[in-house]
Amino acid sequence: MAVSTNTILICAGGACISAGEKSVKQVLEEKLREYALDGVVRVVETGCMGACDLGPIVAVFPEGVYYQKVNAENVKKIVEEHILKGRVVEEMLFEGPQGKITEEVHEEHPFFKKQVKIATRNLGIIDPMNIDEYIARDGYFALIKTLTQMSPEEVIETVKKSGLRGRGGAGFPTGLKWELTRKSPADKKFVVCNADEGDPGAFMDRSILEGDPHTVLEAMTIAGYAIGGQKGYVYVRAEYPLAIERLRNAIKQAREYGFLGENILGTDFSFDIEIRIGAGAFVCGEETALMNSIEGKRGQPNVKPPYPAQKGLWGYPTLINNVETFANIPPIIIKGADWFASIGTETSKGTKVFALAGKVKNTGIVEVPMGITLRELIYDIGGGVPNGKKLKAIQTGGPSGGCIPAEYLDTPVDYESLKKLGAIMGSGGMIVMDEDTCMVDVAKFFLQFTVDESCGKCVPCREGTKRMLEILEKITSGEGEEEDIEKLEELGQTIIDSSLCGLGQTAPNPVLSTLKYFKDEYEAHVKEKICPAKVCKSLIRYVIDPDKCVGCTACARVCPVNAISGEVRKIHNIDPEICTRCGSCIEVCRFGAISKVSP
């Protein structure tokens, strides 16, 4: 076996790939060959390293030096300076809110320091296409332990004792779900992994599937053993082709190694896993709809009960957990329930993976212990709001969740505390919003989403959400009347009370939570016809400040509808009747002369 002096890890997560990771890898390998280093320096593509906005990221080991924003040009420096001469390339170093760091990035850097990695323990460390690397990090050890040393009841007892709750959003105790499925009598049972991560702004499950697919397969097999199941399905959304590719490869490898298939590890337990691909329907994240979709039907939900644990796929008892929930299982089996239960709060054990996005400096994937405050999450790890803007709200739980205003920043992140605020833990999407975000517009955005995605089976969701959207459209276009706000509240409550499935029952949340905390913004739209954040097109105008305009004509040239008049070196003017509020003029003005006003 060749001895390597250095290992270079390249993050091949979704964001880094889109930032040009492939060409970086190509140039890096060419350069190494040029210096005849390709035999001693190993290049490994890993899953998501988490700091998505700084990609592509390259890490050089054993030193543990991380480089950010590497491109096909400056990657040569890493070879010529760092690898050949042992000199760290200062100007490319990974930079966080607290400055540059050179060594032991995982311990010292605040982006990593406050994180506890359980579900994402292998992300950015192993090559997801290579089962041996997973095994080297204790991979499949938990499966060996369960099959050779534990009875199914002991496995379930361990999961129950760990306090793990479903990470898909609702937070149902995982061990209890396993037990209920085990106790349902049937000659056939199924395990399903819900990888239909549909919440806009959430990409945790995508990162786990792409970065560590084997952990999901291992956990599903353990679950199969615990409930007495024979077959598993991973239901992945079609928007994640890379995750599908890596899962397919992982299943093939696991079969070759005897971790899947007949008589696993020589025991009499047999289990196999297949992939099913979604086709773009948000409602398929709901478990009964998902199972209909696996059966090749329209993905519409069924009435519960019966629950999937009693009657699931093709009428057989089915255990259904989401990706992150499964990713927690192997460490719980290896390290024990007490270890897991020692992390987190009284009722929310372990960690939660969040996808930080929106108006925050460090966007990416973070895993934190339950009970951390929103402030630590947004400021210490996320680096705060960029461009000196003020934080306005944090949106969690996607279209089923709510907005938490800035004054509740010290709330601990756990299932109960977030629920109390009218938001939910959700699957882990966390969108930061600043003062330029209009909360009425955000509510409208989510309602638009649920109207599009309502499957149409039950009336409250199909018709009710549409009526709510119409009212919001009325308000944002300046036609709102005072009773509209009351109507929204009443309609929202009715939809929550009477909808068939989780989609409808939570659809009004974005409206109700913004109404709760930002009623003044709604009232400004309705009573004064003002959009305080200057977002709603019908309520704003673009104006040119005569003191700042130098008459450079840049704005007039860029305006798509010729709404700007004015001669060279003379003050320009925008005709509000023609202007479509596209905002192109603000972008090109180098003198800051154009601004939005409302009304």
Add this chain to the structure above:
Amino acid sequence: MEKSICEQHEKLYAELDKFIEEIHADGSALIEVLHKAQQLFGHLPVEVQEYIAEKLNIPVSKVFGVVTFYSFFTMKPRGKHQIKVCLGTACYVKGADRLMDRFKEELGVEEDGVTKDGLFSLHGVRCLGACSMAPVVMIGENDFYGRVTPDEVPKIIRNYTK
């Protein structure tokens, strides 16, 4: 001319048959088969749906029901290059709607419309899961553009008209 199109279709149907055989498809694999068919034919016209129904031994009404339920499947042809503007929350907060407007303007089509030359079709899509690069645009299956500003739209389009 007409014959060559028929011949081409025959080839596509043969490839679809091969796929159905390979995965031992029955009615429960309908969605997989439709994915493959759309990849081959570009869209799912009624003839293709009837063919699949017969192959899998299920009613055409069921195939039609599934095709119309899922947003990934389309019965109308799409452009050679499908422009997908992500309308997820993070992208929306960072101005994806203005990006969409600019594409509409530059291409002269509405959402889900196809340009006259058949080169482009424009689609607003669900969160692509690349929120840290917001706002994002995907063209076809592989070309990804992150942190796009409306001003960059004409340049992006030019990449495909050359």
